[in-house]
Amino acid sequence: MKPFVKWAGGKTQLLGEINQYLPKNFDRLVEPFVGGGALFLSLEHDKVWINDLNKELINLYQQVKRNPKKLMTIVDTFKDEYQLDPKGYYYLRRKHDRDEVLYANLSPAFKASRTLFLNKTNFNGLYRVNSRDRFNTPWGQKHKVPEIYNQEELLKISSYLKQIKITSTNYYSMLEGIDQGDFVYLDPPYDKLNKNTFTSYTIPDFGEAEQRKLKEFCDHLNDRGIKFLQSNHNTPLIQELYQNYKIVIVNAKRNINANGEKRNGVEEVLIMNYGE
Structure with missing residues (x-):
């Protein structure tokens, strides 16, 4: 895999x-x-x-393990909305962690979907945070909508992760x-x-x-x-x-x-x- x-x-x-x-x-x-x-x-x-x-990364692993279909459904929604205004939509999703109250109330599946979406639409897949521990990698996909996930591969990984210990x-x-x-x-x-x-x-x-x-x-x-x-x-x-x-x-x-x-x-x- x-x-x-x-x-x-x-x-x-x-x-x-x-x-x-x-x-x-x-x-x-x-x-x-x-x-x-x-x-x-x-x-x-x-x-x-x-x-x-990195708790955002580990939450993503946990959600792929526990809720892969829900994660993919949310990501599909993100991808559809992203095509209307790629750059604007990227920064809309990126700024969620600027509002601590809002972010704390997001579900683990939504947070994981956001992490995966930003990872595949930002600059070179770089996960970077600023001095306030907020994600700050710029938008990086200027020519096409990328593949966010492969369903068959993600479900295979999900099955495998079920036997693995995951901690942060x-x-x-x-x-x-x-x-x-x-x-x-x-x-x-x-x-x-x-x-x-x-x-x-x-x-x-x-x-x-x-x-x-x-x-x-x-x-x-x-x-x-x-x-x-x-x-x-x-x-x-x-x-x-x-x-x-x-x-x-x-x-x-x-x-x-x-x-x-x-x-x-x-x-x-x-x-x-x-x-x-």
Whole structure:
């Protein structure tokens, strides 16, 4: 299966590289930063725990799991209305979270439908929030009405999610729930290549202090004999922090930049506490 949302830093293009380094056997896959979920959806493992601090994203997963037909019905309504005034309608739906009272009274299914709709009609599928934790990615579909979902694929994913544990909490609080035999795949907001590197999936931003805290989390896993694999940028900080672990350098092309000519390949790393 493939992701039903676009997500900055999604791992679809790197699955071939990642799959080369996965442990041969593990009881459960745990993803503390699930994002678009390319890995767990591709593996279709029978025991999975996915998590993300982004509550809008997790609500979308929950509604695909519980109410896929209702979600699709609402999205269809959005799509019909969108065709009358694409740009205006996009910003009409985007501004819902500016009114806290209104937004609090929206149903989980409506919120999830909004999240999916905005994801497929905004700029490059980028989920970005401002300093007040409000979604602020601009409109991005200027030429045609995009496919918001594929019914057959979404229903298949819904059926699969019914056997999966889904949470929205700080990754560090997951430590006590991670067991022997689990394999943990970490795809956090990456270390910044420069001051403009995107990490604003949620508030607060994921800076150097959080990268160091994540290293402590990995050390805890390692001390307990739990295998982990982490994706990140190949930066001096990451090389320093994980110098005692196995590091493999891979190349990835990122598609967030508005200028296509600047969507260059960047070096990423796969960090793991197992293997030769």
